Amino acid sequence: MSFRYDAAVAARDVDVALEIERGETLALLGPNGAGKSTVLAVAAGLLRPDSARVELDGRPLTVSGAGRRAVHVPPHDRQIALLSQEPLLFPHLSVLDNVAFGPRSRGASRAAARATARHWLAEVGVEELADRRPAQVSGGQAQRAAVARALAADPGLLLLDEPMAALDVAVTPDLRRTLRRVLADRTVLLVTHDALDALVLADRVAVLEGGRVVDHGETARVLSQPRSRFTAQLAGLNMVTGTWQDGAVRTASGLRLEGMPDGDPQPGDAVVAVFPPRAVSVFREPPGGSPRNVLRVTPTQLEPHAGQVRVRTAELSADITPQAAAELDLAPGARVCFVVKAAEITVYAV
Ligand SMILES: Nc1ncnc2c1ncn2[C@@H]1O[C@H](COP(=O)(O)OP(=O)(O)OP(=O)(O)O)[C@@H](O)[C@H]1O
Structure with a gap:
């Protein structure tokens, strides 16, 4: 009703x-x-x-x-x-x-x-x-x-x-x-x-x-x-929508994000990967070593947020320390990588 x-x-x-x-x-x-x-x-x-x-x-x-x-x-x-x-x-x-x-x-x-x-x-x-x-x-x-x-x-x-x-x-x-x-x-x-x-x-x-x-x-x-x-x-949560494929979230733009499923999503199910801004690290170049979730993004805005710097793109946010922001010499418009560990990402069926 x-x-x-x-x-x-x-x-x-x-x-x-x-x-x-x-x-x-x-x-x-x-x-x-x-x-x-x-x-x-x-x-x-x-x-x-x-x-x-x-x-x-x-x-x-x-x-x-x-x-x-x-x-x-x-x-x-x-x-x-x-x-x-x-x-x-x-x-x-x-x-x-x-x-x-x-x-x-x-x-x-x-x-x-x-x-x-x-x-x-x-x-x-x-x-x-x-x-x-x-x-x-x-x-x-x-x-x-x-x-x-x-x-x-x-x-x-x-x-x-x-x-x-x-x-x-x-x-x-x-x-x-x-x-x-x-x-x-x-x-x-x-x-x-x-x-x-x-x-x-x-x-x-x-x-x-x-x-x-x-x-x-x-x-x-x-x-x-x-x-x-x-x-x-x-909230201010990051949410990336896609479909569940081979144990990861595959987005329309071809990105693959590994995360921890909440429940038991089936291949092809519509899902959303959710992670907080504090779980995101920011790099100028993709870091080597263990395979991690790397998103190439362009920040649109930097703003103070609870003692941190919130780095915003059109769709995502990262919270990093002011020192890290200074060392990276971050500026809106310059491409960077957002890196998120799979353990920090929860995947929900939608
Ligand atoms: N029994 C009551 N008599 C008079 N005022 C009340 C009563 N209960 C709540 N209020 C007042 O009404 C307003 C709204 O309160 P309400 O309990 O609806 O908020 P709430 O969003 O449910 O809060 P909470 O998340 O703490 O449960 C508040 O200013 C509160 O102090």
């Missing part, structure tokens, strides 16, 4: 308009206090804004403000599911019955609700835990069960509030991949601090600062050419 959101909460100085098309994932990025949770709370029907028009597939969910006939659909009747940082499973129910709870409360028979629950537990890879209590599973498994519970409710819009934030970093890549698969054709609003979540999961990104949208657009553009200070700090 498509989602239209335009709401102001005066007491919090949050005034945001967003649109999410059917089947699209929008990531909402922003620093602490930017207003992300406020947007989620209004969307979920947990907070009443002063002035608003919020619609799911044309159905008004929240309408308020001068001259408007007020509408407030209660949270359980919005066709919206919210997945929080914590799984929030009912401790006294089995994992299966936690997931069956949504369909059951919408009138499904016990058998039908359990069948739906089994389906979604299998989809997120924890069907064997169906009979356990939440206290008997790990944090990552409980969060998978919470994803299954959200999907079993068949929501028209799924709200994800930092779904990986409370988990051990060791389990996040796996859950991120699962989310990527199960969210593919859904309408999703994802709140995250993590540029990789946005990169892997979102079609578009909106950046909030001080309660306002300060940047929005396609994920790759917002993350690679950030227009807000927050995204520049958070």
Whole structure:
């Protein structure tokens, strides 16, 4: 379903308009206090804004403000599911019955609700835990069960509030991949601090600062050419798109980049190689020795960045020390080599 959101909460100085098309994932990025949770709370029907028009597939969910006939659909009747940082499973129910709870409360028979629950537990890879209590599973498994519970409710819009934030970093890549698969054709609003979540999961990104949208657009553009200070700090990531061939990323211009795949890309898959500017070394000539990823580039701009010099080309950035910049006698327009170790490059399917 498509989602239209335009709401102001005066007491919090949050005034945001967003649109999410059917089947699209929008990531909402922003620093602490930017207003992300406020947007989620209004969307979920947990907070009443002063002035608003919020619609799911044309159905008004929240309408308020001068001259408007007020509408407030209660949270359980919005066709919206919210997945929080914590799984929030009912401790006294089995994992299966936690997931069956949504369909059951919408009138499904016990058998039908359990069948739906089994389906979604299998989809997120924890069907064997169906009979356990939440206290008997790990944090990552409980969060998978919470994803299954959200999907079993068949929501028209799924709200994800930092779904990986409370988990051990060791389990996040796996859950991120699962989310990527199960969210593919859904309408999703994802709140995250993590540029990789946005990169892997979102079609578009909106950046909030001080309660306002300060940047929005396609994920790759917002993350690679950030227009807000927050995204520049958070992201500014280098991203090189291509296809996966012979264990490396092959770009349209014929470049070959070796990196560490996140997941199991197949030959011919569209992929993106991601690496931070600090992982790039800059040379005048290609260095000899061990085979490394060498990109011949022409810097367009040199600028101070967090005590380093950020060397920008049209598409890529490198952070080097001021001494290195001086020794290389770098100047915009002079060709140089960007060199990146394979271990510093992560390759994602896109
Ligand atoms: N319950 C509340 N009552 C009053 N003001 C609040 C409340 N919760 C948040 N605020 C204020 O509203 C503004 C937006 O906060 P919000 O929690 O939506 O930001 P956020 O982007 O979700 O931050 P975080 O990343 O820290 O969760 C902030 O100025 C905050 O201080």
